[in-house]
Amino acid sequence: MTDLDTLSVNTIRGLCMDAVQKAHSGHPGTPMGMAPVAYTLWQRFLRFDPADPIWPNRDRFVLSEGHASALLWSLLHLTGVRTVDPEYEVLGRPAVTLDDLKSFRQLDSRCPGHPEYRWTSGVETTTGPLGQGVATSVGMAIAGQWLAARYNRDDFTLFDFDVYALAGDGCMMEGVSSEAASLAGHLRLSNLCWIYDSNRVTIEGHTDIAFTEDVAARFLAYGWNVTTVADANDLGRIGRAFHSFRAETARPTLILVHSHIGYGSPVEDSPKAHGAPFGPEGVKATKRALGLPPDADFHIPDGVPDWFARGIGARGGQLRSHWEKTFDAYRGAYPELADELERIQRRELPDGWETALPAFPADPKGLASRDSSGQVLNAVAKAVPWVLGGSADLAPSTKTLLTFGGAGDFQPYDHAGRNLHFGVREHAAAAVANGMALTKLRPYWSGFLIFSDYAKAAIRLSALMEIPTVHIFTHDSIGVGEDGPTHQPVEQLAGLRATPGLLVFRPADANEVAETWRVVAGLRRAPAALVLSRQPLPTLDRARLGAATGVAWGAYVLADTDRGEPEVILLATGSEVALALAAHEELTAEGIASRVVSMPCWELFDRQPREYRDQVLPPAVTRRVAVEEASTFGWDRYVGADGAVVGMHTFGASAPLKQLLTKFGFTPERVAQVARELVAPG
Secondary structure, eight states: OOHHHHHHHHHHHHHHHHHHHHHTOSOOHHHHHHHHHHHHIIIIIOOOOTTOTTOTTOOEEEESSGGGHHHHHHHHHHTTOEEEOTTSOEEEEESSOHHHHHTTTSTTOSSOSSOOTTTSTTOOSOOOSTTHHHHHHHHHHHHHHHHHHHHOBTTBOOOOOOEEEEEEHHHHHSHHHHHHHHHHHHHTOTTEEEEEEEOOEETTEEGGGTOOOOHHHHHHHHTOEEEEESOTTOHHHHHHHHHHHHHOSSSOEEEEEEOOTTTTSTTTTSGGGTSSOOOHHHHHHHHHHHTOOTTOTTOOOTTHHHHHIIIIIHHHHHHHHHHHHHHHHHHHHOHHHHHHHHHHHHTOOOTTGGGGOOOOOOEEEEEEHHHHHHHHHHHHHHHSTTEEEEESSOHHHHTOOOOSTTOOBOBTTBTTOSEEEOOSOHHHHHHHHHHHHHTTOEEEEEEEGGGHHHHHHHHHHHHHHTOOOEEEEEOOSGGGGGGOTTTOOSSHHHHHHTSTTOEEEOOSSHHHHHHHHHHHHTOSSOOEEEEOOSSEEEEOOTTTSOOGGGGGGSOEEEEOOSSSSOSEEEEEOTTHHHHHHHHHHHHHHTTOOEEEEEOSOHHHHHTSOHHHHHHHSOTTOOOEEEEEEEEOTTTHHHHOTTOEEEEESSOOOSSOHHHHHHHTTOSHHHHHHHHHHHHSOO
């Protein structure tokens, strides 16, 4: 280790200590222990240009143990990473200033308590929930391999980036990391490197109270290359470990690093080093031990920023400049492929892609919305070559297999395919899809709605990050029938709708499905959940009903009275829209003026101007009935105190569909009766 190496590592440690101490909050221990590893990676190996942190072929660094965010903030500051605006333009100002570091964990600081994508440039993904970062990194590695397979040519290497993820003991305990590691080993993602910070400490104490497995043996069993660094302070061994990863061409790599949490502090190797500041005297004592001025806070010695500029700055700038020259030549040789890549980076779609959307003729027998979605998905994916994804072992049921010529399967020795097989790994599937979306592809994954619970943490992060991941869920209600209550979702719709920023669609027929995909494919900064039926839904006759293009407004008038203002409004989603129409016909025959409103997406409807919302749901019409084969939670906002909800108040039951609908009251007669009772005087 040179003097500048030592000084740089300890400068990182000092900044981390001071940030946590000034905030009176944070996690100083991990940054102290892993500073040498992060320094070595960034200064000597990471192909990353601080002047252009969104260069497409950059290496990705994911801080999966996100509580150690002070480590990342210090690196972003010392390496001079520049800010990128929401339109993907590089701005002149630093991503993290010294003042930002000094306001660590404070309101509006660019240095929040955990890394947040879109908030601070240089953050590749939001982390914090342990295991999410490493699982997301698998999606980034898949995207890198797919981009290379599709766009590289013998004379042009546009994509060969690596993905590094720094993980801790907690990440290794979480189930999602096991799911993702197993998948990565199967797919032989040789561009993926996890760095395991084995400091043997968690919040409750030393890890041996709960975690005694042989992690290295587990990863060898997954099919990974595993190398060990006995001392996190040994920069030579760390460098050799990274060289070992670079030399590996057939497997992902785990670098197991034995570190000392809170290195150099009075609480080194103690659980006390994990989640609390060292205290003023503890900070001073640590600085003395590291050879730093004990009374100088946020001290950056002369020469350290320049050292980083001559290392990662110069290397990254040269690599990025070479890539841009290569891409200019590529554009001349392969203009259509170059156009695709530029659109991918801007999250734009090919011109005229919407012409691929099918239209469905009226049909009383109709299609299950999972079937119509499968048809539309294939049309969209054929028109947009960077749409790819798969299922958690349920593609035959979720109808998400891409079947057109050339789609292919993404497999260990063929990374050009667009069908991914996630296996029975819902949580990893969602996290992997997030990683692919963060690499600007348009991914989807699918499963049964009931199992969205397994993936909820990753779904939530897609919304928090504002990335256009598409979550496809079928078997949307008690319509699952004989599979019984374990497979019949009840509360899942309410949970998804409660997630800020997530657009939840439950289309009523095949044409609403097509319009849903029209909206979803065009999303740039929001994820979507498609909730689809197993049972057939009649394809509605749009010649006499409202146009399915109303999906874009979230809700629209599907059927109305010809007698002026309605006496009662029937609101429904999905399969229950046809049920509401049948009840509407019954009420109309009795002389009761009713309106049917299809509400495929609450979130879009809530964003519409008040004038439009009042046209669909006139405030003066307070008698309203909502119908949905799910928890009634949330419908009160639309039906009000004078309305009613026909929904689920218990779990389902195992029986044929028709028996279930009768048992739980999802019949035209029941809906009409509820409406009559609201309209009846007195």
